[in-house]
Amino acid sequence: MIFNINPKFKKKNLQILLLILGIIIIIALLNLINLTTFYYKVVNNFILPLKQQTREFGQSVSEELSFLQYKKLYNDNHQLRAQLNTVFIDYEKLKSLENDYKALSELTKLSKPKNYNYIFTEVVGVSGVDNLATLIINKGSTDGLINGLAVVIPPTNTNFNITTYQGGIVIGKLIRVNKNTSEVRLLTHELSRISALILNQGGEAALGVISGSYGLSAKAELISKKNNIDINDLVITSGLEENVPKNLILGTVKSLPDITTDAWQSAVLELFYQPEFIRFLAVVAPRPNL
Numbered sequence: 650m651i652f653n654i655n656p657k658f659k660k661k662n663l664q665i666l667l668l669i670l671g672i673i674i675i676i677a678l679l680n681l682i683n684l685t686t687f688y689y690k691v692v693n694n695f696i697l698p699l700k701q702q703t704r705e706f707g708q709s710v711s712e713e714l715s716f717l718q719y720k721k722l723y724n725d726n727h728q729l730r731a732q733l734n735t736v737f738i739d740y741e742k743l744k745s746l747e748n749d750y751k752a753l754s755e756l757t758k759l760s761k762p763k764n765y766n767y768i769f770t771e772v773v774g775v776s777g778v779d780n781l782a783t784l785i786i787n788k789g790s791t792d793g794l795i796n797g798l799a800v801v802i803p804p805t806n807t808n809f810n811i812t813t814y815q816g817g818i819v820i821g822k823l824i825r826v827n828k829n830t831s832e833v834r835l836l837t838h839e840l841s842r843i844s845a846l847i848l849n850q851g852g853e854a855a856l857g858v859i860s861g862s863y864g865l866s867a868k869a870e871l872i873s874k875k876n877n878i879d880i881n882d883l884v885i886t887s888g889l890e891e892n893v894p895k896n897l898i899l900g901t902v903k904s905l906p907d908i909t910t911d912a913w914q915s916a917v918l919e920l921f922y923q924p925e926f927i928r929f930l931a932v933v934a935p936r937p938n939l
Contacts, residue, residue, distance in 0.1 A: 752929045755803035759817045759931065762894035767931040768792055773830070775924070782838035782864035784821075784924065788932065789829045798823045799843075799886065799893045799933045800833045802922055818921045819843070819886060819897045823932065835924060836899065837861040844887040845869060845899055847878050847916065856887060859899055859918065867900070869916045878902060878916055892935055 756769055768788060776783035788794055801817035821835040822843065834841050841861040846854040847869060855876030857869040869884060882902040888895025903919035 749929070752803070756817075756929060756931050759801065759803060762896070762933065764936050765894055765933050766936050768794065768934050769929065769931050772928050772930065776832070782835045782841075782861065782924070783824075784833040784835065784927065786831050786833060786930070786932075787829070789827045789831050791828055793934055793937070794823060794826050794831050794932055795892070795934075796823055796826050797890070797892050799897055800930050801897060801933060802927060802930050804898065804921065817898070817931065819899050820920075820922045820924075820927065820930065822893070833930075835861070835864075836867040836918075836920060837864050837924075839863055841867070843893070843899070844889045845884050846887045846895075847872060847876070847902065848883045848885065849877055849879060850882070851877070853877065857884075857916075859884070867918045867920055869902070869918060870913070872914045872916065874912060874914050876914075878905070878914070880904065882916075884918060894933060897933070 753769065756767070759767065761767060770786040770788040770792075772784050773787045774785035776785070786800075799819050800821050800823065801819050804818050819836070821833045821838070821841060823831050824834045825832045836843065836859060838861040841859070843859045845857050845859045847857055848854050853876065855872050855878055857872040859867055859869055861867050872878060880902050884899040884901060886893055886895055886897040886899060898921070900918040900920045902916045904917045906915055906917065
């Protein structure tokens with residue numbers, strides 16, 4: 650049995666179908682719009698603030714960690730500096746002890762003049778009124794010291810052979826010996842006097858007197874014009890003074906002034922010491938019971 654469908658019915662059904670389909674699409678779009686709105690609301694109201702808070706928390710933690718790291722680095726650096734200063738101080742002390750050992754070792758190597766001993770001592774002060782021309786040492790009468798004894802240091806920076814001469818380099822003589830301290834009047838002191846011999850290149854010896862000049866230099870005076878002296882001649886102790894042995898080195902002739910008299914001539918000396926660098930020295934003392 651064959652049914653014939655009215656074309657008008659077909660058209661009407663199609664319109665209804667399209668209408669329903671449109672309604673479905675509209676509803677779907679509205680739902681989609683609502684979902685998108687909901688998503689944006691969630692994002693704006695929850696996710697973004699949470700993200701901002703998380704970022705701020707992260708920055709706060711990072712800043713705190715940075716501060717703690719900086720503080721730790723600062724403390725570590727401070728401790729390292731303190732340790733470095735301690736090491737530097739220890740090094741300077743060790744270096745000073747090494748220098749002291751070398752200086753004392755050089756003193757002990759000095760050959761002793763016949764019938765004399767060495768009394769080793771340390772400089773503990775200087776006079777402030779005479780251009781460092783007076784030193785203070787930590788030995789006195791209780792150690793057997795008396796006025797007038799010669800004081801020597803090891804030879805340094807000399808340009809001649811010292812092995813044939815006794816002792817070291819004379820820097821002065823003792824004055825004002827106290828119980829536990831004494832003063833050393835250096836050769837440059839204007840009141841310093843010591844008897845000397847000037848040895849020329851021919852082996853001849855000229856007698857003279859060494860005196861100081863304003864704490865700055867020393868000169869040999871009262872040298873007979875009959876004696877020939879020249880620059881670089883060696884100057885030694887004469888041994889004519891009580892308690893000062895012969896052949897201790899005083900210096901060399903540095904220059905010959907033009908000022909002379911009919912009977913006498915003089916010479917400026919080159920000395921072999923610098924008072925500001927002297928710390929240890931030896932007093933040349935007569936042996937007891939001689």
